[in-house]
Amino acid sequence: MTGRTLSALAGEIRAGRLSPVEATRACLDRIARLDGRLRAFITVDAENALAAARALEADARAGRWRGPLHGVPLAFKDLCHIPGLPSSCGTKTPQYFFAEHECTAVRRLVAAGAVTLGKLNMTELAMGPFGDNAHHGDVQNPWRPGHCSGGSSSGSGAAVAAGLALGALGTDTGGSIRLPAGCCGIAGLKPTYGRVSRAGVMPLSWSMDHVGPMAPTVGDAALLLGVIAGADPQDATSSPRAVPDYAGALSEPIVGLRVGVPENYYFRGLHPEMEAGVRRAVAVLEGLGARVSEIRVPDPQLITDVANIISRAESAAIHSRLLRERPQDLQPAVRARLELGVRIPAHDYLQALRLRARLAREFIREVFAEVDALAAPVIREPAPALADVKAGTTEDVTARMKEFSRLTRPWNGLGLPALSVPCGLSAAGLPLAFQIVGRPFDEATVLKLGHAYEQAAGWWRQGPALG
């Protein structure tokens, strides 16, 4: 199974060269062998996964194909509500988390033939970018134990990178899909706000939350997005816009597409290896025919502050009961961030929401008049050591958290699609990554650029040496 892409595995099942049961067993065996040290899963649902795989195998033999993911084993962040499985949301208090609806994105994937392997580890309440978790274990970076997996969709990043699952769902409020994707060397897409339903997913900030795919390659992420995107009556913020054929559009040429590289903010204070990796990736895109230019983007710090005010205030409101009744059960940094939200005045919250509307409108008008997409770093350094990011006082840790998501949070504030793509390895053997950002609802262009780069560079063929 190792080294197989999701798309390739789906093709092998379709061609009858691999059965859903074989694929599922291979993942479960790998989980049993490796997850004791990786800590990517909170719940492994082996029995139901094998039962579902057997049913899919019988369907395949009878010529009944449920969809493009027939027999493909996936796993889901532990804030997706799946009937019959607990949702801890990364806490030690699962009794605080229930949903009125089954997770729409999971249901669509299962309807398309996916097998659910289980629920994935995550940062407590999805509040933290490193992947540490005092209750369920720190998720280890598959490329180098003892280093961050990135968060908050930490288990999603590690499970996919380690080949424990062929794809996963993550959520992204300030970078929580792209940071673990970047740290673990896989593709991760935060779609446009409203592109994917958030129904049945524990909210952290209803204005900033995004659900998206994490997968071995950009092509795999495109396949998953095509299944989960689209309007949902259970989520009033989901867009009624039609869903393009994302996977089909990947092969379109990128010649002539205008790619802007921000000259302000994004390259400040970058680790030299990360900067070199991102600039090499941009050069590859240029070599493929993209028209690359430098561009000054509207102040990302302002939209970052606006996004922080909105997400802190909303998360404090959503989790006020937990904060009031069981503050001792929260990790200190998570508790500190919630307590900050409680103290944000209504005036500041409302002004931030109004400013967000104006900033998004101005950014879209100014930037996309000049370019079709932006290319920028996604993490400022290769995954740091867990011991380093956890050291010091609570204030030290929260300051590091803010800095670690500095390059991802602006895109949550603006609601734009942003794709993290691996772009090499550091001298220490840790993944480098960059992000491609596009017009609202133009995931097709973002994915097309990412796929073209990925095919030319070939980093997706490398995986961590896990034995």
Add this chain to the structure above:
Amino acid sequence: MTSADPLAMDLAGLAAAIERAEGDLALAEEPARFAAALEAGAPPESGAPGPATASEAAAP
């Protein structure tokens, strides 16, 4: 709340950012215009309505 309280300092920093930027907000600016900005900035539509499952179609 003291000036040495890190939470208070964070809060003050965020409030100051709002104060600097809110001055020229139009009276008619409202949060719903965010979603409108995304729709207005999107490329022309293509594709199908989306793969809603049977239970979604039956939802009220």
